[in-house]
Amino acid sequence: MTGLLSLSNGESFKGKWHGKTSGIQGEIVFYTGMTGYEEVLTDPSYQGQIIVFSYPLIGQYGIQADHVQSGKIQAAGVVVAELYDGPVEKGAMTLSEFAENAQIPIISGVDTRSVIQTVREFGTMPAYMGPGFSVPAFWKPLKTDFFSNSMPEEDIRVIGNGDVHIGLIDLQYKSSILDELLKRNCKVSIIPHTLPTTKLDALQLDGLLFSNGPGDPAALTPLFPTYRDWAERYPTFGICLGHQVLASAFGAKTTKLAYGHRGANHPVINVETKRVSMSSQNHSYVVEDASIEETPLSVLYQNVNDGSIEGLKHPELPVLTVQFHPEAAPGPAEHLQLFDQFLSTIQQKKKVTIHA
Ligand SMILES: NC(=O)CC[C@H](N)C(=O)O
Numbered sequence: 001m002t003g004l005l006s007l008s009n010g011e012s013f014k015g016k017w018h019g020k021t022s023g024i025q026g027e028i029v030f031y032t033g034m035t036g037y038e039e040v041l042t043d044p045s046y047q048g049q050i051i052v053f054s055y056p057l058i059g060q061y062g063i064q065a066d067h068v069q070s071g072k073i074q075a076a077g078v079v080v081a082e083l084y085d086g087p088v089e090k091g092a093m094t095l096s097e098f099a100e101n102a103q104i105p106i107i108s109g110v111d112t113r114s115v116i117q118t119v120r121e122f123g124t125m126p127a128y129m130g131p132g133f134s135v136p137a138f139w140k141p142l143k144t145d146f147f148s149n150s151m152p153e154e155d156i157r158v159i160g161n162g163d164v165h166i167g168l169i170d171l172q173y174k175s176s177i178l179d180e181l182l183k184r185n186c187k188v189s190i191i192p193h194t195l196p197t198t199k200l201d202a203l204q205l206d207g208l209l210f211s212n213g214p215g216d217p218a219a220l221t222p223l224f225p226t227y228r229d230w231a232e233r234y235p236t237f238g239i240c241l242g243h244q245v246l247a248s249a250f251g252a253k254t255t256k257l258a259y260g261h262r263g264a265n266h267p268v269i270n271v272e273t274k275r276v277s278m279s280s281q282n283h284s285y286v287v288e289d290a291s292i293e294e295t296p297l298s299v300l301y302q303n304v305n306d307g308s309i310e311g312l313k314h315p316e317l318p319v320l321t322v323q324f325h326p327e328a329a330p331g332p333a334e335h336l337q338l339f340d341q342f343l344s345t346i347q348q349k350k351k352v353t354i355h356a
Pocket residue numbers: 045211212213214215216217239240241242282283284285286
């Protein structure tokens with residue numbers, strides 16, 4: 001069946017429609033990695049977005065349970081040039097089966113290069129994809145509130161039984177972040193992001209990790225004073241949305257990039273060591289450079305391509321944040337050491353406390 005991808009600037013692209021759903025609307029974004037579609041589609045940070053894959057063949061290794069980042073496809077829709085729908089490894093599911101189960105539509109056979117050129121020129125924008133040829137008569141406003149259905153605040157889950165107790169502040173975390181903590185002998189409490197401070201303190205945590213998540217960090221503004229208080233009292237690590245909210249909590253501002261960074265090979269430079277490394281990224285928002293002066297934080301990482309802020313640190317407190325995804329290592333694995341760095345800060349602090 002024919003399908004149509006229609007952008008709010010008036011451009012439309014034809015393709016083949018897969019799935020039983022009627023049309024959907026979302027924010028159109030593109031992902032440039034050659035691999036990683038399983039992780040990307042199931043990453044909760046992509047909620048509300050229609051993802052265009054720049055790599056021309058998607059689905060060729062199916063969907064494997066240990067690669068997915070949450071229980072389901074989180075993206076609103078999927079746009080590919082060619083959808084591989086042949087046999088996959090034993091135990092894996094095909095991408096189209098996985099998408100159909102989740103009721104997430106795919107449109108294939110699309111001239112994805114043209115779509116991406118448009119998004120690069122005009123920025124991310126609302127888009128519609130649906131069966132047939134008709135374009136919606138009006139555009140619904142895009143969803144912006146991704147936190148209204150979050151877990152009840154009492155619902156703390158504890159996973160693992162290691163020596164170091166980390167509170168993973170759940171802004172809708174990817175499972176790889178949890179896995180990296182568990183691999184390093186941590187006990188992890190998944191903390192509802194609205195938990196009152198008294199309840200957080202009662203858990204006797206050794207450190208906090210603020211997770212990735214969907215949408216605009218400004219949606220969490222009422223919580224910034226609480227998050228600053230937590231970060232001033234616990235060794236703290238922030239990833240992506242976690243980085244943005246911590247920067248904001250310390251007084252920085254965030255802004256939206258025209259078309260974001262979504263891919264597996266974004267070079268970042270550590271401004272202290274001058275070392276460049278490759279990172280996985282998925283974000284629209286960035287911390288504004290000028291606003292760092294209003295905070296006690298300093299820039300630790302910068303994006304080599306556009307100079308945007310990729311990481312911050314506190315000069316005195318054990319607070320480190322990164323805009324990129326150290327838990328995602330689709331090739332280069334060099335950023336995984338940031339988890340070791342976070343845990344060694346905690347071990348140092350524990351030693352000091354014991355000897356004090
Ligand atoms: N991966 C993330 O945590 C994304 C953060 C935020 N939603 C952004 O798009 O910038």
